[in-house]
Amino acid sequence: MRIDPAILRDQLTAARYTSDAVVDRIGEDGQAGLGRNCTVPSDVALAGATDPQAALIRLFILQQAVPREQVAAAVDVEALLGAGFLKGDGGALRAVVDIRPYGSPDDGATGWVVADPTPGLDHTMSPIRPDYVLGVSPASTTLAQLTMRTPVGAALDLGTGCGVQSLHLSRHAERVVATDVNERALDLAQVTAALGGVAVDYRNGSLYEPVAGERFDLIVSNPPFVMSPPSDEADTLTYREANFEGDALVETLIRGAAEHLNPGGSLQLLTNWAVTDQPWEERLTEWIPRGCDAWVIERERLDVFSYIEMWLADAGLAGTGRWRAAYDEWLGYFERLGVRSIGMGWVLVTRAERAEPHRRFESWPHAVAQPVGEVFARHRAALDASQLPTAELLASKPRLVDVEQETLGRPGAEDPEHVVFRQRVGLLRAVKADTALAAALGALDGDLTVGQVIAAVAQVLDLDAAELAAALVPEIRQALLDQMLRLG
Template sequence: MTRMPLDAAALRDALTSARFTVDAVLDRIGEAGQDGLLRNSTVPADRALGPADDALALLVRLFILQQDVPTAALTGVIDVPALTAAGYLRDRGADVSAAIDIRPYGSADDGASGWIVADPTPGLDTLMTPTRPDYVLGVSPASTTLAQITMRRPVERALDLGTGCGVQSLHLARHARRVVATDVNPRALELAALTARINDVAVDLRAGSLYEPVRGERFDLIVSNPPFVMSPPGEDSQRLTYRETNFVGDSLVETLVRGSADHLSPGGSLQLLTNWAILDGPWEDRLREWVPRGCDAWVVERERLDVYAYIEMWLADAGLAGTPRWRPAYDEWLAYFDRLGVQGVGMGWILVTAAGRAEPHLRLETWPHAVAQPVGEVFDRHAAAVDAATMPTAELLASRPRLLDVDQETIGRPGADDPEHIVFRQRTGLRRALKADTALAATLGALDGELAVGQVLAAVAQVLEVDAAELAASVVPALRDALLDQLLLPGR
């Protein structure tokens, strides 16, 4: 059947008229219904809807619960013939079912809202089936995390590499004058185009792998949750395009990082949510070698999985749990990892910035602790934090930094001259902490953005009756750490 073009504006109007929004849906299905869907169970939401057959209830049943809905009931709610002709609804006689998932989407922190189009959620109500190779994943914890870590300063050009359902483009369009989105999967480009059209967002969609569709072009911001899963190479017909390729091990991620310098404008950044192999030797040394010349990098390992947990997670994601293919596939993955020497998998965030420093700043660390999402501002401020932390001492002493969203925790014995422990802890961002002695605590506490560091150190030295030069020598290294960790924000 030849597909007919769909009037996306008419569909948007229909979804709006039915109040098919995040708040309205959550209000109808309740907390139990939402929690059930997170477990891939539709029963709590179905019970919450009860016998309701209003427009909102019908759309929830059709697109979110994946139920057959009477065609007659949808008359006047959505254009069933048009959606069927476009291939997005299936004719079941007196009923229709959804061939796609149209789901309300909202982001409170940047205001990106509307609807996301993807393939229906697999495995609802324990009905596990193998995932189709060209499956287009909807909004996932990974895509949400990428959106939350993405810096959101206004930029001229942004690239959504491996766009999938197009959710990152929806965010990028709010602060980029032009958004280019790429994918190797034709079905992903089709559904991402519908996502963009329904939300009335302009996105330049292009087919191709990695940087091929943007050869010779540069961007102020590149974001990607690439198909990083390190599965054994196989036939294209068996490979899940949204998550894996035939790149060996983590070489796809390496290629993205190494190639970023050719596609970043001066000062531009690449942000990845991805994983990398843990081999013999420090993982930091391997990834440090990937960073292009002239670029800064900040790599944060958020989680470490052993090979067994990693393989089991992705075999279940492929719908192989409980099938005869589970153990043979498991053994194939183990043999592949043995050949590559993979001992574990690091999962986390990569930031590469075309900073153009004579001495690039490379920071690779493990930070598995809780953070206060969104942390996009932390990444946005990273270049300035590096500038402040590495400035010459004379400039540092003349600068006027200030504490940012920090609590001071003091522990000591009653009546003691000095506390035993003083800790400055961030309330936002990565929630880092800095242990301080009395001199450092007094210095940090007085830095309010008005006084220069040198003025504060002179005053603290006078109060503590110590030599000002010696005090500066002991405190300045800690101030550099505080600037890099963004407990202190650079001032004038």
């Protein structure tokens, strides 16, 4: 590292080149424009300003050539030129890498993320270098939001890229190891960590190779899962693809998880998988290691055409003469592998070591309330509660949490036809309840046992208590698993 991160951090802070300050400067329109890869709204917001903050926004975020004297008023130009982070452009300077402020109100992970400049900015398309290092993306943000923030001893950021996940992991892990097959990614991630003042053990290598024989309490990864046709090493975009056939890379990660997890430890992935003629749940079940629980949520399903077009555009091939030939190559590849569509979603694998591992697969394309990390963090306790022996369940005192109650019925009717309980947080699940279930759920406030509530509801509705219990206990188990009800 040719720069002094402490000095650069002080300079960036003094220039108010921080997450909140930059957002305030470019405004909501500027933020939205950058989300569309358009710099114009941010440029308009700066209104020709030349102060240090404006110069850094133009230099790194808007990718503009900025007069050398303006940049020099903010940072040590010679140090950044020597590090290869800047290059000369006449009397001006351009950024070779993107140093971008980062802030997370959820867990306080703040700093600056160092990566390659955003491709396709202002609709300029060009091929991406094979060792390209992606910055903070919607995918990396989603992974950060679904990651469990329970304090742990050791965490692994597998395929660290620009290093943003390690910023988050360092907030709740005593030790963080980060790996990547891309040496350039490791170089830039080290600067990300240094600017953020966090300690990370960086290692080069593929998948679990750099951590052979080691175990962790938490492994997180947004692996290079794109199922592109295998290509020459020089043409492989390492940030998104790894020359494994189909989804074999994801399969390898999941199958090997147990060997690198401490008892009770978990692997969390944001990834995709092939959907073939075999039901996807059956196919992925085969990957889960023995003794491990698994919860897989399919968030989106793409047809092969949409998937191919998305990733060809991401590679900078849109509008080029290589587009159709590459498209046909992908189609032939998917046909050979029997890929009918692509599932995209979240994977949680936990080394629970139960006598009967629990496997849950579901499609949930609906809106959620991010961050959902707490949902995953509570999953094991929710599962334990839902599997209590019936006598213990009836003696337990769960309570309804973070749920709104709605009524459904015909206009003018004296009584509602159904009551809907809807979560306000997490996955925003809803359950439509009949009179008996609605009465039972509404009465479970942590003071009465399940058995007492069922008995009271049976008395009020003039029903047989044993028959009502047989009907309601499965519903209560599901409500515990879905975290509408919670023990403790």
